[in-house]
Amino acid sequence: MSERLAIDGGSPIISDPLPSTGGGPGVSCIGDEEVQAVEAVLRTGKLFRFVDDSRVRAFEAAACARLGRKHGLMVNSGTSALVCALQGVGVGPGDEVIVPGYTYIATAAAVVACGAVPVIAEIDESLGLDPRDVEAKVTPQTRAVVPVYMQGVPARISDLMAVCRRHGLAVVEDCCQCIGGEYFGKPVGSIGDAGAWSLNYFKIITCGEGGLVVTDDYGVHERACFASDPALPMWMKETIATDGWGEPPFSANCFRPSELLGALALVQLGRLDAILAHTRAMKRTFLSGLAEPRHYVRQHVDDPDGDCGISAAIIVSDPDLVGRFADALTAEGLPCGAAHSDSFPDRHIYRYWDSILQKRSHHAAASPWTHPAYAGSVTYSQDMCPKTLDLLGRALRFGFNMKTQTHHAEAMAAAVNKVDRCL
Numbered sequence: 001m002s003e004r005l006a007i008d009g010g011s012p013i014i015s016d017p018l019p020s021t022g023g024g025p026g027v028s029c030i031g032d033e034e035v036q037a038v039e040a041v042l043r044t045g046k047l048f049r050f051v052d053d054s055r056v057r058a059f060e061a062a063a064c065a066r067l068g069r070k071h072g073l074m075v076n077s078g079t080s081a082l083v084c085a086l087q088g089v090g091v092g093p094g095d096e097v098i099v100p101g102y103t104y105i106a107t108a109a110a111v112v113a114c115g116a117v118p119v120i121a122e123i124d125e126s127l128g129l130d131p132r133d134v135e136a137k138v139t140p141q142t143r144a145v146v147p148v149y150m151q152g153v154p155a156r157i158s159d160l161m162a163v164c165r166r167h168g169l170a171v172v173e174d175c176c177q178c179i180g181g182e183y184f185g186k187p188v189g190s191i192g193d194a195g196a197w198s199l200n201y202f203k204i205i206t207c208g209e210g211g212l213v214v215t216d217d218y219g220v221h222e223r224a225c226f227a228s229d230p231a232l233p234m235w236m237k238e239t240i241a242t243d244g245w246g247e248p249p250f251s252a253n254c255f256r257p258s259e260l261l262g263a264l265a266l267v268q269l270g271r272l273d274a275i276l277a278h279t280r281a282m283k284r285t286f287l288s289g290l291a292e293p294r295h296y297v298r299q300h301v302d303d304p305d306g307d308c309g310i311s312a313a314i315i316v317s318d319p320d321l322v323g324r325f326a327d328a329l330t331a332e333g334l335p336c337g338a339a340h341s342d343s344f345p346d347r348h349i350y351r352y353w354d355s356i357l358q359k360r361s362h363h364a365a366a367s368p369w370t371h372p373a374y375a376g377s378v379t380y381s382q383d384m385c386p387k388t389l390d391l392l393g394r395a396l397r398f399g400f401n402m403k404t405q406t407h408h409a410e411a412m413a414a415a416v417n418k419v420d421r422c423l
């Protein structure tokens with residue numbers, strides 16, 4: 001008897017709903033240790049980060065040790081971390097910063113918050129920045145590039161670094177979705193001039209809201225510190241051994257985290273290896289269950305061992321087949337849809353970054369695009385990165401969470417195989 005797709009009345013491969021979790025892997029692991037760590041801080045009443053035995057300091061030190069970075073600064077969000085990192089490497093009015101067309105809007109918004117102009121570049125089959133398009137978009141105004149590692153997958157960082165070094169550009173790695181990721185043995189966040197983590201509710205580890213900036217360059221760190229707290233020079237003496245400032249402190253925002261965030265983040269960091277061991281095992285099981293594809297290619301991953309394993313993507317070859325492929329998978333019990341579709345204005349796709357595309361900033365006179373220091377002429381349009389829209393319009397993404405079990409990952413692969421066979 002010939003095989004029938006569930007969408008055509010056959011039996012679905014997956015009959016029980018796949019397990020889902022509200023937030024990211026980190027939040028699913030919150031347990032007694034987190035509760036005790038937060039309670040301990042509350043009982044001391046010492047919620048401010050500049051205290052003896054600071055939990056924030058302990059988190060910064062543990063994260064730096066893990067990444068092999070010299071300096072770490074915890075802040076209150078991933079967006080703040082990007083702003084501090086960009087200001088740390090010297091980005092400001094007159095500068096352009098290249099970001100991928102596929103990233104959360106915060107990456108581009110952080111550039112605007114520094115007074116600089118985001119330049120939106122194409123992604124490639126890695127679903128990360130396309131090094132060739134980055135090179136094509138370098139202008140005399142370009143100051144920095146922000147490679148983003150979406151859904152736990154490091155981008156083509158080796159090629160991107162080569163382009164950036166050729167043109168003397170700073171690199172700020174946006175690791176917000178890739179905490180614990182590696183690139184041929186080197187932790188992401190330790191490759192560029194600075195790296196940024198987000199610890200929000202949806203991330204691989206979380207403290208509810210939080211972020212981290214890491215760098216090896218003391219000057220970058222010091223500037224990131226100034227960018228995070230206008231009174232910081234007052235407190236910094238206690239936290240950073242310095243005989244004086246590398247440059248005079250400047251005033252910016254306050255992105256200071258509380259000790260509660262530090263305590264939570266520190267416990268979660270201790271869970272990172274166990275989280276990654278699980279998600280990586282699930283992704284490996286899924287990938288090894290896939291048959292030779294007929295109608296798709298897999299997302300390109302330079303170093304599969306360094307991938308965090310929280311997602312896998314396939315890119316359907318024929319754009320006209322994507323809808324049917326996704327609907328058929330959903331009917332088989334593997335709910336999915338194209339990463340880009342007209343039905344959902346996903347703020348992870350540049351096309352829906354209205355405030356950026358319309359060049360809106362908080363005050364007309366502060367607009368990076370009309371600032372007297374800006375000699376460039378960047379223009380935006382919804383279809384300016386056709387390759388990005390094409391790839392995301394054909395990309396189907398599957399997630400692996402802390403409740404995913406081996407049999408789920410095997411069934412997910414079986415569902416993909418069945419649909420690919422039968423279409």
Ligand SMILES: Cc1ncc(COP(=O)(O)O)c(C=O)c1O
Nearest residue numbers: 077078079104106107176198200
């Ligand atoms: C790629 C990326 N960059 C930056 C951010 C901003 O992080 P946060 O929400 O902590 O400000 C996020 C958060 O979703 C993200 O996914």
